[in-house]
Every structure is written in C-alpha cells, then in structure tokens.
Amino acid sequence: MAVVSVQQVSKVYGHRFSLVNALNNISFDIEPGEFVGIMGPSGAGKTTLLNMIATIDRPTHGQVIIKDQVVSRMREAKLANFRRQDLGFIFQDFNLLDSLTVRENMLLPLALDKLSVPVIEKRLDKVSRVLGISSLLDRYPDEVSIGQRQRVACGRAMITNPTLLLADEPTGSLDSKSATELLQYLTVINRQEKTTILLVTHDAFTASYCRRILFIKDGQLFSEIVRNGDRQQFFNQIIDMQATIGGGGRFNAVTPNR
C-alpha cells in the first residue's frame, strides 16, 4: 500500500497569454520506508512537484493521496494540522528561527501540537541523540556550524515521527563534508526509523544515497532508476541519465516516453 500516490497531476501557471505547463500528467507511487529522489534539470518542475506533495500548492488537474487522504482537496485549516503531524520539511537554507535556541527550534512542532512537557523532552532527547546534536541544544542557530544547522532542521522535521520526510535540495548550501554527513544521517533515519524520505536535488552525489530516483524533464516523468548494487555504481547510472536528459548520453538511451 503506497504512502504517497501522485495521480495524473498537472500544474499550469501564469497568465492567459503566457501559460506555463510546469507539470504535465505525472503519476507515481511511493511505498512506506522508501528513500526516493527526484532529479531533473532546472525548470523541470521538481520543486513544483514537491510543493504539490508537500500540500503547499494545489495541482490544476489530478490528485495527490497521502496516507489514504486526498490532500490536494483538503481545506487549508485541516492541511496545517496534516503538515504538522504527517510531513516533515528540510529546506535548502534550513529556515531555522534564529530567535529560538536549537532545542526550541526542534521542539516547536511538538509545542504547536500541545503535547505534555515529558513527552516533548523524551522525543527531543531521542532525536538529538540520533542526529548527534545533544550537546548543542542550548545554542542559537548562528552559534553552530552550517552542517549542524541542517541537522537541526532535520531534527525539527523528524521530531513528529512524520509519515513522509520531504527534503528540498538539503545539501544545496552545504560543503561536501557536511553534505556527506547529512546524507549518512538521512540514510540512518531511513533504515532505523523506517521513515519514508522524498528528496529533491540536481546533484548526482546527493541523489546516489537514494534507493530509487525519478527523473523529470519539462514537467513530465522522464525515467526512473532503482539502486541494485553499491552506491558508486548507482552514481554512474545517475550521471549517465543526467547526460541523457541533457541530450544524448554515453549509451544513447531511448526514453520510455518517446
């Protein structure tokens, strides 16, 4: 049973005279416990697709179903609750609140849920241990390193035990060392906590940590590759696919849509 089911989703932006088809009839499913990546060149509609799944935006046609609920038709008030309890977000520039300490940033979603103090502290303790930021809890975001900041954002996203963890270019602002670290943590979360992760990126290295990758081009699903062997091999596959999308790859792959 799929956690996320995207069914014939299209999105049209813009004015009457300059319509942009950001997404064009996209369908796919994500099973529980998967680590899925979405890749594609700039302007392919990655972020639009993520926004649809994240309930931030609504599709023009089609529907998005998460946990048997048609979120693309949910009321805005109900959506807020849904986002808080079932979705977790990691942004490219972390979007931590700099007036709150690391601890407060992480427990904010739980506080909004009005959970009791012992429950909040238990979850906080667990998540910060998993992410290795227990010693930073009383610092402010600008007092920790960039990599640690993204881990805090990650902690904020997963503290509610979300059904789905969404990451929009999570390594985009990180140096390679912090990026590797973060991706390893994400892998750990995916394995240990069985959290479903959906990650959007255009970086092949980041994408190589996923188990399955959907490629999007010009608003359409271009192809899909699944990791079978080790990461290095998967990485090469991704590079090839990127080249193919860019126009004529090493293997001159024929696209399934053609």
Add this chain to the structure above:
Amino acid sequence: MLLHLTVRNAINHARDYAAYVIACVAAIVVYFCFTSIQTAPIFKHLKMVGESFAFDRMIQVAGLIILLFAAFFLAYANLFFIKKRRREIGVLSVIGVTKFQISLLFFFESLIIGVIALIIGLLFGILFSKLFAMLLLRMMGIAVAMPFLISWRAIEQTTVTFGSLFLLTGFLNSTLIYRYQLVTLLQPSAVSRKVRRPNWLTYLWGIIAPALIVSGYYLADQTLVLMPNLERHYGFGIDLVYLLAILLFEIIGTLAFFQAYTQIWLQLERHWKRLYYRGTHLLNVTNLSFRFKKNAKMLWMITILSAVTITALGSAAMIYTYGQDTLRQNIPADLIYTQSQKAAVDKILTQYHVRPVSQTVSSFKLVDARFKVNTPLTREGIKMDGAAVIMPLSQYNQVMAQQFNLPATKLAKNTVVTIINLPLTMMKMPRKAGAGMSPDKAGIPLQLDQSGLAGLRIVHIRKLFPNGADMFFEGGLNVIVANDAEYQQVQATSVDQIYAVQFSAAQQKQKQLMRDLFRLSKKPKQQDYLIMHKKAGQPHYEIKTTSQRLEALSRQSVLLKKPNRDIANANFGFYMYVAIFIALIFMLATGSIIMLKQLSEAQEEILQYKTLKKIGMSDSEIKRTIYFQILMLFLLPIILGSMHAFFAIRLLGLFLDNPGLQLAYIVCGLFIIIYFVFYLITANIYNRIVNAPLNSEVFY
C-alpha cells in the same frame, strides 16, 4: 527621460505611497483646521466673547507644537518609505543610473507626492475646518450661524509651511541616497533575532525599573503628607525638587522597564516549561523579547508621549470641571444681590416686567470671632481671628437646599457650623492628637465676644458658602451658622440681608435685561465696604455703603450668573479645543510611528512565518500570535502611559482642590479607544503581510 521615469515611478508606487500620502494628508488637515480658526472671520466673534484671554499667543504656541510634530512625523514616515525602496535604488544603480540622477529622481518624486498630498489635504481641510470651527463654537457655548468660507490666509500658510517641509524631506531623501552602499542595497537586510541571555546589569535595571515607577507613584500619591514634612526641613524650594524627582523616577523607570524588565520577565517565562512549551506561546515569548529589545527606546518614547498627551487632555478636562465647579460655587443663583443694591435691582426688574421664578432672603449679623483650624502646615494650626458673619440655621438650610440641593443640617444646642475659605489641602489632613484640634465630637471651641454665648463649639467645617463666597467681603470672611435661638441672642450693630433670585430660561434670554443687570454687577452705583471701629476692648463692625472708593474690604454686591458662565464656557471651551488638537497630532504621531515601525518589521519576518506555515502552523494560529504580539507592543506603552497620566492628573488635581475627574477619565478613555483602532489596523495589515497564502508569489 528622467522626468518621465519620475512620473512613472510615482504611479507605480501609488499603492506603496498611499499610506504615506494618507499620513501627510492627515497632518495637513489638522494643521489647516487649526490655522483656519485663527484666520477665519469667526475669530472676531471669539475676540468679542473672551474678554481677556491670551488667544493669539496661545494659538501661536499650539500651532508651533502641532507643526513640530507634523514635521517630525512626516520625516519619520518618509524615512520608512525610503528604506522600503532600497532594492529599487540598488537596481537603478546596477543598470547604470548615477547617484545624482537617482537622488534627483527621488527628489522630484517626493515633490510630486507632496503636491498631491497638499491638494488633497487642503480639500479635506476646507471641508473639515467648518466642522471644527462649529465644534469650537459649540464647546465655547456660542450660538452663531457660520457661513461656509474658505480662509485664503490659512491656505496660503499651510501651503507655504508644508511646501517647504516637503522640499526639505525631498532634499533629505536625495542626500540619503549618497550614503547607501550598493552591496547593502541589494541584499535583504539580515538581522539576527537572537536574544542574548540577560547579564547582571540587565537584572539590576530590571529590578530597579518597577521599584522606580512604583516609588514615583507613591511619592505622587503621598504628596500632601510628604511635601509639608520636607518643606519644614528644607524650605519651599524642595517642592520643585520633589516634583522633578517624581518626573525623573517615571522617565528613567519607564526606560529601564522596556530595556530590562521586559527581558527578565520574558526570560523567566522561558523557564516555565509547562506554559512555555504550549502552542504558540514559545513563539510569542521569543519574538516579544526580541521586539522589546529592538524597540525599547521607541516604546519608551511612545509611553512618555502618550502619558503627556493623556495628562494634557485629562487636565484640560479637569480644569474645565474645576471651572464649572467654581462658577457654580461662587455664583450659586442666577442673580444674587445685597440689601444695598435692592433698589437698583428692583428698578431694572420692574422696568422689564420681570417676575423671578423664586426669591430667597437670608440675613446675617457681623460679629467678632476667634477659633483655630487644624492644618498640616504648622503644628499650632491656623488662627482665625476677626470679623465673621453669623447666620441662622433655618435660613442656611433653606439657601443650601435651593442652591446646592443639600440636605438640611441639624445642630445640637451650642454647636455651630463654620464655613471657611481655605484650600482643602491646607486643612483636610488631621495631624496627630495634641497639635491643634480637629472638628470631632468635642468640636473646636469658638469664642464670640457675646454675653450668654460662651460654650459654642464648631462641629463641622465646610467650604461651600451660601450665596457664594464673593458676597462675604473678598471671600475672606468666615461664616458661622448657629441655631436660630442662639442667633437671636447675638448682639450686633450690623445686620445685612442677601437676596438670591432664580430666573426662568426665557427671562435669561432677554438680552437687554441681562445687559443692564451685567452693567450693574460690573459697576454698581454704590460699593459696600466693611468698616471696623476698634473701641476699647471690643471691636465694632459696620457695613458702609458709599459711591466713593474706600481703603477697606469690599465685596461683590451684585452677582449675575449667565454672562459669567458664558465667558467661562468660552474660555474653557477654547482651552479644551486647543488641548484636543495637540492631543490629536500627538496621537497621530505616536500611533503612526508604532504602526510604521511594526510594518517595516513585518517585511523582515515574512520568511519566518512562511517557514512556520510550512511546518504546520495554521493561518488562524499565526493570526492569533501576530495579534497577541502586536497587542503587547501597543498595550504596554498605553497602560504604562495611562498609569503615569493617572497619577499626574491626580497630583495636579490636588492643587485644584480635587475637582471631579469624571470628564478627565472619559476624555482619556476616548484617547485609548482611538489608540486601540490604531492597533487593530496595524495588526490587520501586519497579518496580511506575513500571513499570505503559501502558494501566492507576492513580493513586498
């Protein structure tokens, strides 16, 4: 080309500038209305009514205050809008427009905006000025039909004043552009919202702040007890120091309150996890502690300004009440006259065929009396020796019932009531037993040099004179009310009678009658004088009536209520009007400053709220925290400000013999309500800025 760009710019930013234009228009309307009363033809009416008030002077000073605040307010609003457009300046620089051209652009743009604001402002001003003039006349109690007139002088004055103001701001803007650096222009200003843990100095100030404020209030409240004590030790010079100390305590205390106390309070709240980790409270507390820190000086200034405004309004209302009270006490009937004027008054009344609605006659005798009144000023109390008036209880009760609606007083044998003219502050506070005597059951012994009336005691001391204090020789003569039987025993050479008359409303409207009576009251043919012959042992008093001036105590022998009331109304109405105008411009300035500051901060917080929304805060939750935070920012200054004003008004009231403060409170309440409207508008706009739907790509 540049001109074209200027025009296009002004049109493109019409929405941005709408708020600024409205602000300018408001300032212009207020200023215009104020100057137009100075130049309009009704001014002549005003001069006729008020005999001797410093009308010109006062209007000039008030006009200056209004202008200063309008200028300050304009400069502030202008700065806000320039800041808002930093990006635009940056973009223009990048595409190669020189700074000189940009500054020229901004200069012309502010001129265009100024001209538009001036035209709209003048139009509204002309419309409103009549309304305000009518309000003024109404407040002054003058019934004059006002023609709709356009005061050209006011238009000229407003145009010149605000024209130069706009030129000045335009100039200011163009110099400002030279000071910007390109890098900072294009990057959104990043402010760290991190709040440091308060250090020991903050803790110290945080504790001192409420202590200072409360002790200032205590000093203000206990003035009557503490001040005489200090005066005894240090002389009367201490009074000023005392009042300055209160002022200083409040000013410093308020600053420390916003700088330190709020921080510590919010820091404490962070430790209370049950509450702190609950819903949006966490956000409220951290955001507020950041905002209080950032805006401490502004909030302090707003507090002081609103305290001053409320105090000014409140005291104008208080003075108005005081004036009405004094008038009612001093001329308690429509017409009051003495025996000596009876013939003259009767002649006028018969001439106009006027039969008064009612007439009361009371008689009194002049005697020599000695007693002491308890006072906080000296240990010995105040000696009251000399001439006094004695009148019978029955007549006193009748007069008091008629003039003040007071219930009848009952007196036991050998007890009396005295009415003396001392400020309440000088006699109310009873001192410790032994020093002086207080009017308790035993009473103050009263010595009259009369045979058979030895053991008289004063059981009540009052301030309300029957027929008004002015009837009793400069108001300095004490009145003693005795039982009728005892009054009969009093031997005095001089017996006088006072007549009090009530007119009907129609009679009061007879202008000719009133004019003649007024003339008589101003210049009676005969003046009454109190003459004292001092024979061996016993003084002997006599009331002498003569047309010549004498060097002796005199009195008002005819009191007429209506014209006096009209003049007083006109005066107080005018003061009130000026106070309201000043309050209006203060309020406009303070309200808009908070509002603009909040709205400019809203731009910086869009990202924060967007994030919060993405992690699952609902629209209504965000709206609630925004309304709460802004309420706190508006509420604290206004609460503190009104508390300051409350004590200030009470302190001022002490010096005016505690007049009724109802009107003062009503006026202040109105002020607070208007302030609340400012809050609602600000919160609404703020909410619209930060709480936009997630998928809408709106740039601010």
